[in-house]
Amino acid sequence: MMDQLHEPGLAVHVEDLTVSYQSKPVLWDIDFDIPPGVMAAIVGPNGAGKSTLIKSILDLVKPTAGHVTIHGLPYRQQRRRVGYVPQRSSVDWDFPTTALDVVTMGLYGQLGWIRRPGRKEKERARAALEQVGMLDFADRQISQLSGGQQQRVFIARALVQEADVYFLDEPMAGVDATTERAIVRLLHGLRDSGKTVIVVHHDLQTVRNYFDWLVILNVRVIAQGPVSEVYTADNLRRAYGGQIALLDHSAQLAE
């Protein structure tokens, strides 16, 4: 029997989520919702638990309390509808493989056990590489790619999953301005086709240009909602506290 849908109208629904490492809470009583079809940013100071939030939604970190639903069902039943782009620094790029092979990995879940990727899977991976403008680098060893190119390969690996909800952990960290623009254009394209895109973001100054939904986090949820309502000097000050230098400029932008 089908599980009863819980908050089916929301792409992501998080309730009472608490995560602690060695009894120190990293995330405390998190409640937030993200409607479908938005491009949402999760911002907050260092140590606010941004990456941990994504990881606990994706079941990579075990929460001490709380639950998460994706389009109305627990994450475990919705894996196929979720794409994930981890931080680029989370893997060793000297691994002996090619860009095309990394993108093909996005299809391993759909392939099932033992079956090897065939021509059809390679074609889909190529199409994803083309979408991020990296088809020319398909056969390149991944350590020979620049940081921005590696990031685009990671995004292609999520695209090939053809998910409905995408989680990206700092995709704009350490990439050049051209790549950043290309990534943003790509993510806007996903949103415009009805997908939900959720990005851990570190650059407050671009929030209003890039995103339409915002979650401000510092262990707790400080504020959430449409960017136009949530991106205020007051909210940022509450989240960033002492980090004034960073704040002042962004606060000016917000006022």
Added chain:
Amino acid sequence: MIAFLSDFTIQNVVVGAMLLGIISGVLGSFAVLRKQSLLGDTLSHAALPGICIGFLVAGSRSLPFLLGGALLTGAAAALVVLMLGRTTRLKTDASLGIALSVFFALGIVLLTMIQSTGNAAQGGLESFLFGQAAAILRSDLYVMGAITALAVILVGLLWKEFKLVTFDPQFAATLGLPVLALDVLLTTMIALAVVVGLQMVGVVLMAAMIIAPAVAARQWTDRLGTMVGLAAFFGMAAGVFGALVSATARGLATGPLIVIAISVLVLASLLLAPQRGIVWEALRQYENRKHLRARQVLSTLYRLAAEHNDPAYRAEQGMIDAYHGFGTHAALKRLEDRALVTQTRHAPETTAHWKLTQAGIAAAQADRTENGEDHA
């Protein structure tokens, strides 16, 4: 030679060494890529108490008991490492080191205890420390062969799963792969490879068999499949080499010879492999430095000419040397070959002088624009 190769013992040793090379090359590749090189070391040292316990239980030197015991204590050590990692703040290398020394110490205690009982059947239990290839029986080979075949088939079947878990375990988890189970399976298979190698190279040197073929193979290729195949081949080649060399004379230990052979392969690969080899890297750097020096000298000549307001300014070589702090003759010759400078005289001085050609001036200007320097 034919008689030599038909010797029963030598045949056993050669086949055993080949099997060991294959299994340790294949599984070692994954261990090394997962940054678990030390895991092999811990598992093999932790096998020693298991061998002793197996002996005590069986009451004799019965191989299935010894290897079964080795596998059990190896697994126990792996479990200790896993628990230490999950429940404490210890880094993996510290956990591995702790497990290694505790289990090995326990093994030595048991070993000396067994030896002191004067049990006649204990004959040569200490040979598991450094291996005793000549003691391998045909029946042992069947066990080794079965384990190796199992490992190779499993890696073949679960190829893409092992690859993804090795490269990006978190992403693998989001696809629904049972990362922990695959982790345990890989670790168990590495423990099995260690068990295969115990008689041949012993607990102390076994780690080299896990690490070395994989490290050597990684130097030559950028594809996982090629790396695993090459590692198996390197391990096999070293095994056969060690087995044959030790057979040529008395008193040559097979296990250490195999380890030396694979170490030579590692050294050669680190130095000579195209792309990643140290020698080629050094050559590339040398070429770059030469190129850079030539550009610096060209730029110096250009600035001297600019300061003297004379495009044909003749700079004395000794002066250029003194300015740069190194002999610039080679760099000037290279520039001359590219027709960017020409050698001239400046009477009454008899020393070498150099001036820029038209092409040299153009090249220096282009270089300065590229570096964002103003046009002096």
